Amino acid sequence: MKLSAPIYHLKRQAKRLSREEGIPLHAALDRIAATEGFSAWSMLAAKAAAATPANRLFPQFKPGDLVLVGARPGQGKTLMSLELAVEAMKSGSRAAFFSLEYTEKDVLDRLRAIGVEPVEFDKLFEVDCSDAISADYIVKQMAAVPRGTVVVIDYLQLLDQRRENPDLTVQVRALKSFARDKGLIVVFISQVDRSYDPSVKPCPDLSDVRLPNPLDLTLFDKMCFMNNSEVQFRAAS
Structure with a gap:
């Protein structure tokens, strides 16, 4: 049902x-x-x-993947990304959530919103809401995590908001290399441009990703877009 x-x-x-x-x-x-x-x-x-979309999608990810989860505000992209992290932890892997948007309490409250008590995964789940989050910061924090760890980044468009951080493409390339070397799955939460019109297509796609700064979107291996309970997934060809 x-x-x-x-x-x-x-x-x-x-x-x-x-x-x-x-x-x-x-x-x-x-x-x-x-x-x-x-x-x-x-x-x-x-x-x-x-029967969550994450339950169906997670088995399609493999270590080394860069995954983009995109939607307009209020469509559940943060919760979807947390559900993917939960799927990893259910299988015994670790997960980390790096956020430039939320506080740790916000993240834990969103876990509860999907029916998960954080204490269930106390030793497997890490939340980091530092203002210093960037590709270099994430690489340092995740240097010792085991293969198969899921790293969620909230969110893509904020990574280069600080002037001292490298360009967005440089950071995503660095995280792609790191993910492949370490066997991690890196999930980027992404904003979708306001010009996206759901009356034209049921879900946004790569052409709708909001890019205030240039980014090579072919760096992503898997993409998941959401709108009004519709979820579309595709892998890079």
């Missing part, structure tokens, strides 16, 4: 219902689950966890 909205949207609906009607959150969650055809929220959550 396909949900009427992503699970994090349904959770927001339940929280709003809980406030408006003065009922416990668990009761509101169960009521929302009933509208989706489930007897309880736990049943809905189990179904959603077994």
